[in-house]
Amino acid sequence: MNILKKTAFLLFTLCVVSCTTTKKEMNKSNSYANDTHSYAKPNEAVAKHLLLDVEVDFDKEVIKGTAAYSIESTNASEIVFDAKNLKIHQTTVDGKEVAFSLGTNDPILGQSLTIPITKNAKKVAISYETTDKTEALQFLNPQQTADKAFPFLLTQGQAILTRTWIPIQDSPQVRLTYTAKVKVPKELMAIMSAENPKVKSENGQYSFEMRQPISPYLIALAVGDLVYKEISPRTGVYAEKSMIDKVHYEFADMEKMVNAAENLYGTYVWDQFDVVVLPPSFPFGGMENPRLTFATPTVVAGDRSLTSLIAHELAHSWSGNLVTNATWNDFWLNEGFTVYFEMRIMEALYGKEYANMLASIGRQDLAEQLESFHDKPEATHLKLDLKGKNPDDGMNSIAYDKGYLFLRTLEETVGRYKMDTFLKGYFNKHAFSTMTTEKFIKYLNTELLEKNKVSFNINDWVYNAGVPANAAKIVSDKFQKVEEAIENWKKGTLSDHELCAKDWNIQQKIHFIRNIPATISIEKFTTLDNACQFSSATNSYIAMVWFEQAINHNYHANNVDVHIENFLMTVGRRWYVSTLYRAFKRADKLEEAKRIYEKARPNYHSVTVNTIDDMLGVSY
Ligand code: BES
């Protein structure tokens, strides 16, 4: 071989080797989408397992300890984490201390935490503590709990708050497994989104393991004087002692729900499905933390009337926790699919009519949300662009109810059998991975639409404003009866007492109250309340929609003002309280809203505080 040929051969061999590795590495390095809500660069260096070792200090209201990560990198010289309002004490790489650097503090994203690494680095450990600005945590005093005897701690990670209590690569696409050691006062029990204890430990020391890889926003911790009560071998409830039996009764159908869900879309892969009922300041109805849903006590109505929330959080075990939105712009993939799945579970347990009532309530919510966005049409797209914004801004009923309506319309177009085969395949194929809107559309086109030669205006649904003309019509017979009754009541052919005596379920009552015409007189409003006693309703949903109407109608009889104030002082569920403060604002009663809010604000979690501060234009 002459020298020229030799060189060419050498170059060729080198290229075969290096070009294939580059290609491989490129594939690997392109596997994470661009997430504008995280500083992490997972394509360069990524955390795969977290070993959390922390202590909860109830006196100082801080969590402190170490977050140690097993990492993988492709030749990167650094690994980047997200951190917000944390004190970082020290960082080590494979046991040796290294100098870290913190980037500038963005009010929404927090800071980047950059740690230098060498090529073969395996373990990065960060010792840190939280501060009084840590937004994920809510420390509650005994008065804010059900039993009034011990303090309580809860965390809320979604959307980008996990970085406020654990330095972490806080993008939903960075899935990791975790183990945790958590030390708490010995009177209290600690539980996490992991394998959990069923009884208190002797010394306040708890160990946890989450073997399946999950997104950072799903890491959660609750600490309180909790007890456990089993519903079935794989389902059960945690609550404070005074609540546990009531909670156990309320959620007795949990095993049936898991069963129905499995029959629809495949095996429940998280082994255990438990629910912890938290104190009323918990800012959400529910949060789908894997193996351990967090829930508000406002759904413990005594009559199992609000349990669709459990079906919703359970459904996230597939849509969200198994197949996860890649970025917060794709949030509708989590929530729209979950509402659809929730309705299917409710239908399987309680029938089509019940599911249609729930769907109709969502349809009305959607109409109201669309109306409120009439000068901001881009906010009504399913796929959002939240760059530079707090992802919380995109978390309204568009993702939920327009997302649902899209899937229901799709179901009505292709038929239920094909829909279910498609969805089951979708969850199975993409289990433990993340999904972008674009990837979903491609999958939908090839696996459902083209295969079945169906045309569907998918881009219209996803990238355009409002609701397309082909949207499914949701009809509920039970709600039609309510609408007829409203007409008769308005005309005076149905009396207040006849109306209240109707054998309506909670959803029908909700539908009735929400649709009381704006034009009815205050006298008629008063006689209605005298007859039905809505102002002292014990069902939280009924109370909330009634209070909203009371504010709208400038109604003050039957002590309603006191009931509203009490409600706002104890309940921190953002959807409920924001509905009421918004009603005050719309009714030109901003001063009244601010007066109550100033007193109630210390009882609320930071996510509720942020929303209401913005709404009322206050800051403290
Ligand atoms: N994952 C959400 C709660 C959430 C959304 C937290 C966005 C943070 C940011 C949860 O599954 C949910 O949707 N909860 C609803 C209940 C539901 C029945 C619609 C809620 O809290 O009201």
Ligand code: ZN
């Ligand atoms: Zn949800």
